[in-house]
Amino acid sequence: MKEIYFYTPTKIxxxxxxxxxxxxxxxxxxxxVLIVSGKNFxxxxxxxxKIKEIFEKEKINYALFSKVNPEPDTENVEEGVxxxxxxxxxxxxxxxxxxxxxxGKCIALRAMNEGHIKDFxxxxxxxxxxxxxxxxxxxCGTGSxxxxxxxxxxxxxxxxxxxxxxxxxxxxxxxxxxVLDYLPEKLIGATGMDAFCHAAESYLAINSDYISKFxxxxxxxxxxxxxxxxxxxxxxSKEKVFLASTFAxxxxxxxxxxxxxxxxYSLTIKYGxxxxxxxxxxxxxxxEFMKENEYQEEIKELEKIVGSISELKNFLTQIGLPIKLRxxxxxxxxxxxxxxxxxxxxxxxxxxxxxVLSREHFEKIINSAF
Ligand SMILES: [Fe+2]
Numbered sequence: 001m002k003e004i005y006f007y008t009p010t011k012i013x014x015x016x017x018x019x020x021x022x023x024x025x026x027x028x029x030x031x032x033v034l035i036v037s038g039k040n041f042x043x044x045x046x047x048x049x050k051i052k053e054i055f056e057k058e059k060i061n062y063a064l065f066s067k068v069n070p071e072p073d074t075e076n077v078e079e080g081v082x083x084x085x086x087x088x089x090x091x092x093x094x095x096x097x098x099x100x101x102x103x104g105k106c107i108a109l110r111a112m113n114e115g116h117i118k119d120f121x122x123x124x125x126x127x128x129x130x131x132x133x134x135x136x137x138x139x140c141g142t143g144s145x146x147x148x149x150x151x152x153x154x155x156x157x158x159x160x161x162x163x164x165x166x167x168x169x170x171x172x173x174x175x176x177x178x179v180l181d182y183l184p185e186k187l188i189g190a191t192g193m194d195a196f197c198h199a200a201e202s203y204l205a206i207n208s209d210y211i212s213k214f215x216x217x218x219x220x221x222x223x224x225x226x227x228x229x230x231x232x233x234x235x236x237s238k239e240k241v242f243l244a245s246t247f248a249x250x251x252x253x254x255x256x257x258x259x260x261x262x263x264x265y266s267l268t269i270k271y272g273x274x275x276x277x278x279x280x281x282x283x284x285x286x287x288e289f290m291k292e293n294e295y296q297e298e299i300k301e302l303e304k305i306v307g308s309i310s311e312l313k314n315f316l317t318q319i320g321l322p323i324k325l326r327x328x329x330x331x332x333x334x335x336x337x338x339x340x341x342x343x344x345x346x347x348x349x350x351x352x353x354x355x356v357l358s359r360e361h362f363e364k365i366i367n368s369a370f
Contacts, residue, residue: 002209008250010135010146011172014243018176019050019136023093024058029132029171030091033062034084036104038070038096041138045182047095063087065107068100071268071275073153077103077117081110084131092133094170097191098142098275101135102150105168108133109150117152121161135170138179140230140241141191141276143198143249145173149256153269159344160265169253175246177239185231187276189319192227192241194276195219197260197283198248200306204290204298205255205352212254217305219247224306231319258353260286262346263365266338269345273328280321281328284313285369289361294354325370338366 013022026033035051042048043066055062065080084092084107094104106117108130113120120126135145144150150163180188199219202212222244229237263286264278273281287309291299299309306312313323322328330338339362350356 004209004211006211007166008146008169008253010170012146012175012246013173014175014246016177018174019047019179020054022172022174023051023054024060025172026091026093026134027058027060029134030089031061032087032089032091033060034087034089034092034107035062035064035066036068036080036092036094036107037064037066037100038068039066041182042066042095045138045179047138047179047182051093051095063089068096068103070099071153071272072099072103073155074117075155077106077110077152080107081117084111090131092131093136094133095136095138097137097139098144098151098194101137101142101144102152104135105130105133105144105150105170106152106163107131109163109165109168117163118154120163120165121154123164126165126167130167133168133170135173136179137173137175137245139183139191140180140188140238140245141194143195143245143252145170145175146246146249147253149253157344158269159341160269162348173246175242177235177242180238180242185233186320188238188241189227189231189321190274190276190280191245192223192230192276193280193283193316193321195241195245195248196223196227197279198252198257199223199244200283200287200302201257201260202248202251202255203302204295205258206354207352208255212251215247216251219244219251220302220305222247228315228319256348256352258349259346259357262349263342263362265345266341267328269341270334270337271328271330277321280316281323281325282365282369284309284316284323285365287312288368289365293361325366330370332370335363335366335370339363342366
């Protein structure tokens with residue numbers, strides 16, 4: 001048996017009303033909180049008002065950085081770092097989807113370490129311990145609350161890059177299923193499919209092991225059985241999808257993702273397509289490609305858990321997600337550029353594949369998705 005190393009520092013509170021009940025624990029980690037969020041959701045949903053109430057009642061000092069872009073880049077991170085230093089915050093509460101969580105992690109790292117966030121892309125050690133991070137996910141996709149990753153756009157390189165460091169794993173995560181009541185159905189589908197891709201890609205990664213597969217399979221079962229019902233508003237199914245996204249987070253924390261994410265980055269970079277939607281679109285075509293190329297057995301096993309690839313396509317259509325590039329406005333002439341972006345996006349993922357994909361391979365996948 002392969003040797004096992006397993007580390008997870010994140011206390012998980014999974015409970016309805018968990019934000020009200022546990023957020024004041026932030027006092028154990030610092031004197032002044034930096035709340036990191038996107039621009040709209042926490043205000044429209046009323047979540048910010050709740051947090052404000054808790055902080056005022058508990059006399060917790062805080063500053064708010066609510067400028068995280070839907071697809072944050074390095075400048076967005078550095079803006080947050082400057083604000084955090086100016087406000088002298090010493091603990092981060094990152095609330096939202098993957099973007100605020102990832103930016104929160106980067107701010108925590110950079111606030112304590114000189115340089116620029118670009119210096120920490122890849123697996124780069126940091127000298128000083130980052131600020132403690134408390135993660136409050138409000139979507140059911142990212143899994144970032146339990147991972148060592150933060151994914152940020154590097155505009156100069158025209159791709160997404162990853163900070164991978166155990167020290168940015170949150171100390172605590174509050175998963176309060178009530179937050180999903182504010183999430184539009186379409187986003188439950190798209191973020192749920194992001195989690196689905198995390199689990200499926202982790203399952204297929206060559207570095208997967210007993211523990212990553214344990215989480216990936218459980219996540220895939222929960223998602224297959226509950227995502228549709230969750231989109232239709234069933235509360236218990238939403239809880240299960242939420243939990244599945246955290247399980248998928250544990251899975252990718254061990255393995256990373258493979259080429260679905262790497263290829264999907266191209267759609268987000270070029271067209272600003274939502275991360276989960278982009279992943280979901282490419283997933284069936286990547287699976288078909290893998291089935292024909294050295295992954296027959298693995299894909300068959302996966303299909304036993306989640307159903308066939310054609311069923312997956314039907315499912316995506318049923319939940320209102322696009323399954324063809326031309327349906328989202330991609331032009332035939334753009335395909336060459338998408339191939340270039342995909343090759344760049346898959347650099348890290350390629351290490352987790354059985355073989356290195358050629359340009360022709362990417363062309364094949366993207367053309368079938370077209
Ligand atoms: Fe993802």
